[in-house]
Every structure is written in C-alpha cells, then in structure tokens.
Amino acid sequence: MSDNTTDTTETPAQKAKPRWGRILAWIALFALLIVVMLVLLQKQQGPVAIGQKAPTFTLTTFDGQEIDPTDMAGKVVLVNFWASWCKPCEQEAADLESVWRFYQPRGDVLFLGIAWTDTEKASLEYIDKFDITYPNGPDLGTSISQSYRTTGVPETYVIDKNGNLAALKLSPFTSQAEIKAAIDPLLGP
C-alpha cells in the first residue's frame, strides 16, 4: 500500500520540470510572434512621411564620385529613384534635367538620381539618352531605397535645407512647373 502511495505522489521538484519547459516554450513562441509582428509592421509602413528627418546616405556615382551627407547639408536635395526599364521614368527624365540646369547655378540645390535594381550598362545608356548631367549612381544593395521605404519607380523625394522631407512624388512629374513648385518654397529669398 505504501509503495502505491509513493508511486502516485510527485515531489515538487518533479512537478516544476514540465512547468519550466512550458514557460520556455511560451516565451519562444511569444518572441517569434513579436519578430513576425515587427517585420510585418516594417513592411506595411509607407514611404518616409513629410516633415520627418530624411534618411541620410552616401551615393557612389557611375563615374566614381562619392556624395555623402556633408555634400547635401544646407541644400535643397531632390532624390529621384528611377530605372532604365521603367517607362514612366522616361516621361519625367527630360523635365528633371531641364529643371536641374535651371537651378544648378544657384549652388544651393542638388539633384541626385538613384538607379534602382538596374544594370550599369542599361543605366548609362539611359543617362546618355536623356543627356542627364546631375549626379547619378546605383542603389547598391538597394540600401537607399530600403531606408526611404520606396514602393517602386519613379519616386522623388525633396529634402529641405534642414534635412527634413518637404515633398514626395510617388509617380512621374508631369511638367517642369510641378518640379519647381516642390523646390521654390524651400529656397531662401
């Protein structure tokens, strides 16, 4: 009788074992759900919002020039994401170049073209085709587009002299006047 009694009764240490296992399993499951939630939240975030600090980056242009945040400081910066295979990008290419040539003598406006998921050969052909003279470079590792959370091309971000995002356009500009309208309010008298 006494043997049966000892068999069926568990010591507290024996009882604690499966509890720890369960706690660890729940913690692991909870951590996994948090990771999944964070990834989903990050993916569902739209582009950088107007008024927010624009992400900083260093662009290595196709001709090897490095443009870093110090080159952009104190300037109105227009960042245009494009690709040679993108037909809507061609609609705005000539207008962007014309507006760049209009502002370039001022010295306080900088245009940057970022070729997104493009091959270098095709990008250079595109630059040549539209006679683009403002700095252009590849988005190496798609790191710049990821920091801006772009959703495709063309996308254009206009950054004010304080480094804040002042305007964004998630489709091609339709006229030079539209591009100037995004830049002019950010320039001093």
Place this chain on the structure above:
Amino acid sequence: MINKKFLFSIGLTLLYGLFLASVVSAQQPTPSDDQVNAIAKQLYCPVCENIPLDVCPTTACAQWRELIRQKLSEGWTEQQIKDYFVQQYGDRVLGTPPAKGINWLVYLVPPIAILAGAFILFRAIRAWRRPIQGENLASTPDDNPADTDPAQDEYIHRMEEEVRKR
C-alpha cells in the same frame, strides 16, 4: 631575295593568324540559355517578387539574364555571379536567404517547431493511454480502493465499525 621576304611575311602572317585563333578559342563560348537559366532560377528580382528570374517576363529580368550571360562569357563562376548580384541588389535577390542575422529564424524555427510538435504529440498520446489503463484496473473485481487510497481506507474502516455495532 624578294621571294624570301615574301615567304617570311606570309609565314609571319600565318603565325599571327594562329596566335589570334588561339586567343579567340581561349575565350568562353557564348553561354547557352540553359547555362544562364541554371543561375537565373536561383535569383529573384525585387521588381517582380516571388517569380524566379529564369521565368520572369519583365524587361528588368531580361536585363539581369543578359548580365548573367555576360558574366559567364567573361569566365565568372556561379558563386561569383551570385555574390555580384547580392552586392548590387541585396540579399533578397537570393532564393534561399544566407544563414546570418534574423535569417537564422528561417532555418531554426521549422525544425524546432517540428520537434516541439512531436514532443507535444508524444506526451498527449501518453496522457490519453493512462486513463484507459486506470479504468481497466478499476474494473477488476479483486481491486480494493482502500488499498490505494489511505483516506478511503480510513472511511471504510469506520463504516465497518458502524455496521458491527448495529
């Protein structure tokens, strides 16, 4: 004399021709579509997610396939080409993510989940079997609950005392 010079120049031209031919034959032949697609099917362009590069119909993917062909003709290995694409366009071009950082979850979670599921199933089956064994034992006529439960033993003992008194 003229004949000798003429023969010498012909010989020199032939030697130069042979040299050129050997240089040309040393270059890689134009890679076939199969060779290109063998690498392309392991890559995904960010423009058309979830479609491997070998079957993606967009211009962007066609350009990427041409780039693979160009790199193959320059003698690049498969790994070198994949590394180049990762450097240019990021990790997400790869069909299988590299085992680093948060990507480890992709490799660790499924086997851990399978093992945990097997363990839970094993415990559940064991728990289901226990009451059946208990019921069988309880239904045997020789079994006396007082043998196993001291509280019941005491209770039965008191009942027997009461019956005897009457």
